Amino acid sequence: MWAILSVLVENKPGVLFKITNLFRSKNFNIDSISVGVTENPEFSKMTITTIGDEKRVAQIIKQLNKLIDTVEVKRLDEKMTVYRELVLMKIKASKPSEITEIMNLANAFECKIHDVRQSSIIVEITATPDKIDAFTDMVKNYKITDIARTGITALARGVNHES
């Protein structure tokens, strides 16, 4: 089972290390992780996706909570969450007509297009993982020479309740 965790941490050196080291030492798995400072510069927010059964995910959350530098750990309900990943793909075209084909596909998936050349193109897709998978599947017939993914980042829908 897939889980998206939103982890609010102290924004100071070494915290990312502690989180990843915790996953390593407890034999948990990180599927993706993205980190950035929040509106309050004292905190960073990490969005971690992980895979495991219910018991394991519950244990991961407890262990994360136990870390002194984590301020809040939330498991995001997929349905109640806006979550996205950004992917950059460099695709090679063997003839110029392929560039047009790729651009058409990219448009159909609401991608952004960068750096169009005679024989290559960079496509940016920001979407949910399943949509990204679908797009990757479509361009499989061309040669993807480079790929960079940010990992999932997410926010719960609706108004924040002050705690």
Add this chain to the structure above:
Amino acid sequence: MSGSKALMDALELEGAKTVFGIPGGANLPMYDELFKSNIRHILVRHEQSAAHMADGFGRVSRKPGICFATSGPGATNLITGIATAHADSSPMIAVTGQVPISMIGKDAFQESDIIGISNPVVKYAFQPKTPSEVPEVVKKAFYISSTGRPGPVLIDVPKDVQQNEEEMNFPDVVKIRGYHPWTDPDITQIQRAIEILLKAERPIILAGGGVIISGAFAELQTIAELLMIPVVTTFKGKGSFPENHILSLGPIGMHGHAEANKMMVEADCVLAIGTRFSDRSVGKFEDFEKNLSIIHMDVDPAEIGKNQTASVAVVGDVQASLRIMVKMMIQKAIKKTEKTKWMKRVEETKEYWQKNLKIHQGDLGAAKVLRKLREVLPHKAITTTEVGQHQMWTSLFYNVIQPGTFFSSTGLGTMGWGFPAAIGAKVAKPDVPVVDIAGEGSFNMTENSLAVSVLENIPVIVFVMNNQSLGMVAQWQRTFYDRRMIGIDLKGCPDYVKIAEAYGAQGIRAESLDEIGKAVKIALKSDVATVIDIPIDPEEDVLPFVAPGTALKDMVLPS
């Protein structure tokens, strides 16, 4: 004020009276301030022992013990001791020197990334970057180390931070956003726990180390007596309940008491207090929880559901939880006076195994030796152990009668822990006799602490059950490897009586039960450390035995 002076002042404000350590280049500024302070420094001969002494001190006094080491090898030498304290939730403050901030990352002489190295085995680690951070760091370190589930906290102080001067402010309280050690126990859960216990046909209490850490001895005993149900313990929880009490069955687990393992298997409901259900205690996880309803009380929420699934969970300091439970039971006038069928079965089983468990018949069989020790030691005496067969024999044959007087490296199983820990314990309680029940292999690992014991006037007793081998390993080779014995023979080297004498301590060889009794009596009166060397049979096995990966019901009994 300099960072070093601030460090000493802050330590004194936290009540520090003693530190165990070794100086070196990177912590000399601290030592210079230590020289001027009122804190006693105990010079050790290896940093690992400094950490074990601080650990022993911490477990006995239930306040963090403090150890000092220099950067690089000094700091890395502490690691085994820190990891041992972490595994057993023992409060400790380890203060290391570090190369100056400008040199960090330059592979400087005696630089080691102790923050990174220690990460998995500390509760938290600090590295103040300016002198003025030091007072707050020390305050936070004590707060984190001693509250909630206790544990070791490291403070790594770069040399320039020790030396430089800044305006200091010593806070009275600290707040840490991500740390909430106090959870109020959920009363409705406690109520449910009582209902389940009352309904159960075959209830049992499993007391873990958490009972000792929180000092909940009286509460535990009251609950057991009001409900009239048997008490087993984990090995770490040994002595959380008087082992001569009629309701006591002793420790369960790999080398648990036969009656304890048997009754644990038969129980239908367990009140598990302050335990993490370690594999050594419960055997195969899936088998343990089968047909058992588990009420789990622990201060650490992450322990709930980690190894065993609880039907009722009470998170909070176990003493606080048990107090509420006692109050509720008294309000409801719960007091069992009539022996249930289950209780009769428990008593019969206990009586049977106390009479019929086969023990080694030699004059110096482990059971006889340890029962002799119990006979001559006062109840208030503190015992520690090393790691190996002698430790498990202690679990089986040495009854802890006064709660909270027994300590062992149960989580990490660190050979060499018992002797320095005994020294730390004696510093915490100088008026109480302290005995390290040792195997010679383990004692050999930290025996140089005899110098500390002698020179610092901290007389403890080392009770060496000498089988001239790494006995526990030998037992596994006999049992699981068809007697292919390798790497276990210590060949009687060195002579521990002479070792003791070389350090200016007292060495006595005791070759009969009578001599053991006499030797212990001499040792109890002695002003210096005493090593009692007892030759035992190298072939004796520890039994009963629950082999790793098997269930408690698969316990192998002596034949």
